[in-house]
Amino acid sequence: MSYAVFFDKDGVTYRLPVNPEQIEVISNQAIEKYEILKLGQIAVPTHMELTEYSFECELPFKPLHYIETAGDFKNADFYLNLFKAWREKKEPVRFIASNGIGDDINSLVLIEELTITEKAGEEGDKYVSFRLVEYRPYGKKTVVIPTPTQTIVKKDEPVPAVSLKANDYHVVQPGDTLWGIAKKYYGNGNQYQKIYEANKNQIKNPNLIYPGQKLVIPR
Incomplete structure (x- = not known):
């Protein structure tokens, strides 16, 4: 047929x-x-x-x-x-x-x-x-592209230096480092060498300090 x-x-x-x-x-x-x-x-x-x-x-x-x-x-x-x-x-x-x-x-x-x-x-x-x-019908997919957001990077603000007095001292606490102590007192951790030079009588290695040590903080 x-x-x-x-x-x-x-x-x-x-x-x-x-x-x-x-x-x-x-x-x-x-x-x-x-x-x-x-x-x-x-x-x-x-x-x-x-x-x-x-x-x-x-x-x-x-x-x-x-x-x-x-x-x-x-x-x-x-x-x-x-x-x-x-x-x-x-x-x-x-x-x-x-x-x-x-x-x-x-x-x-x-x-x-x-x-x-x-x-x-x-x-x-x-x-x-x-x-x-x-023909096979197919669905269209919508892709949503998120709008990029601006990332604001906040720079570290300088730590205000602690006012120094003649022959100021710092007692080492657990976790302290010369770099951290220098940043606390001078506002710049790179000044740790000054503390090391002033305390060579008790610091043999600037990377090793111990809790209880009383360090001179020179002006």
Whole structure:
């Protein structure tokens, strides 16, 4: 039994005036191949690829006795302009093919390829080869890019120096270092050498001081 083929767009159904003799349906399983040591090549099925539909039909320029749309005939130019408009809009159209006994095709498709042939002696008539590919709707994701915020780096403020008196002293506490003591009294840790020089009698190594030591803090 021959097919009755329709396209449906925006709620309007268009039947092709002449049924195609056959419709080829191509459905492929995507397969990943891997090489396994000592086992060889294996195949792992992943997903179903998009289904493709191919067929050829005649679009007459004038109504003929064998057309399927005698009560609402549209010539070849009408259909070709219709297909062109759909493709330019880059929108899917519903493809319906019914054979009258089940297993009907009803799928959203894109017209991937359209080949038009005009034969000598049949001026105005068009023979059109279709290749349709299944359209799967997909959702668009919105990516929000955060606005970069300005980072304010606060510089260390100089530590105000402690007012010194003649022969000031500092008793070493746990965790003290000469660098830290110099920063406390002079406002600059690099002045630790002055404290070291004034206390060489009890400091052998400027990196080693001990809790309880009473250090002279020179002016």
